[in-house]
Amino acid sequence: MNQAHQMGFKALADPTRRGILHLLAQQDMTIAEVADNFQMTRAAVKKHLTVLKDGDLITMQSVGRTRVNTLNPDGLKQMRDWFAYFDAFWDDRLATLKSEIEKDIK
Template identity: 80%
Template sequence: MIQSEQQGFRALADPTRRGILHLLAEQDLTIAEVADNFQMTRAAVKKHLTILQEGDLITTRTDGRSRVNALNPDGLKRVHDWFSFFDAFWDDRLAALKTEIEKDKT
């Protein structure tokens, strides 16, 4: 697994960061706007946003004096693709198990 995937999973491990991703899925937000949705300091929110950015799950752009955070669909797609591989793996394994069980019944 490459470094950005590891950081992506690290970012997703925290429920607050997953909540932030849900907010950013609806609209781009500044640090202050994100912080308004959580009972924590702006500094704590900034730390969460930094981890999300390091995981390539969000992007940040400067708009005047504000830093605007946006969801990065490409980063989320990489994580989704990784999970999809194992989802298909288990679907195949469970289908094979079902076939074997049904053979034993006959």
């Protein structure tokens, strides 16, 4: 359950990888095309893509001799859903009520 989020959150913890996700949100890209958008070697970019794949945030598909990387909406959605645990706090009125109750208890 919570363990499923570990790879995903680790993948999101790097700014380069979040940048890659933004790129792939625009269009699918090969490794070389992704690498063109960053000042680092293709090998380094490839490892970031592997981390994103392990985090289930993208998928890879071989097309001829290239490999196309595609955003995985399901994986991203699962990450977003982790925050649902805190839904009770989003509503300011509920949060205020909660803190008032806690004050009374003390």
